[in-house]
Amino acid sequence: DAKTTQPPSMDCAEGRAANLPCNHSTISGNEYVYWYRQIHSQGPQYIIHGLKNNETNEMASLIITEDRKSSTLILPHATLRDTAVYYCIVRVLSGSARQLTFGSGTQLTVLP
């Protein structure tokens, strides 16, 4: 799986959009970008994934650059409950079921 680079921490004001960047310059053509988050002491929670098109669901939007070397997770209206460590993971989608490789992630703190 391709290596990812994320800033260690970010702050965001409550109600504003939180934009979390991720670099994955060695991503392969068959690798997807996944985002998970871990709220303190809880199990990780799946947020969203994508290949090359931008994706949106009820939790967030995922913007992937045209060259696929970086992506941004957007939480449109951050709340205090969004404070968590956010993990960007690159992995092959199809084929055998494989484990997730978590890096150190970005600690997002939403400020009141």
Added chain:
Amino acid sequence: NAGVMQNPRHLVRRRGQEARLRCSPMKGHSHVYWYRQLPEEGLKFMVYLQKENIIDESGMPKERFSAEFPKEGPSILRIQQVVRGDSAAYFCASSLTRVTSGGKYYEQYFGPGTRLTVT
């Protein structure tokens, strides 16, 4: 649909005792994964199982650790002769096989974890 269940949520063991951690996957899920999170560190993969089979145990310590996922019942992560360094949060995840136009994929859902403390 109940989520992934793990028990106990907290487990205290003295050095040298055995720890048994249980994971009940989501209904219909046939893939189980175990991850460990040491204090102040990220999650590390340990083992991936399907019913009655260990598929990938590349992340499991070679000694004292074992895992099973029997035909009936929960998956069990067993740690024999625990040491202080085994103190960690152990998370289980489960997935099923989704088939889409892009192929098969396996979206993992995590349980709340078991926090093991070795005294």
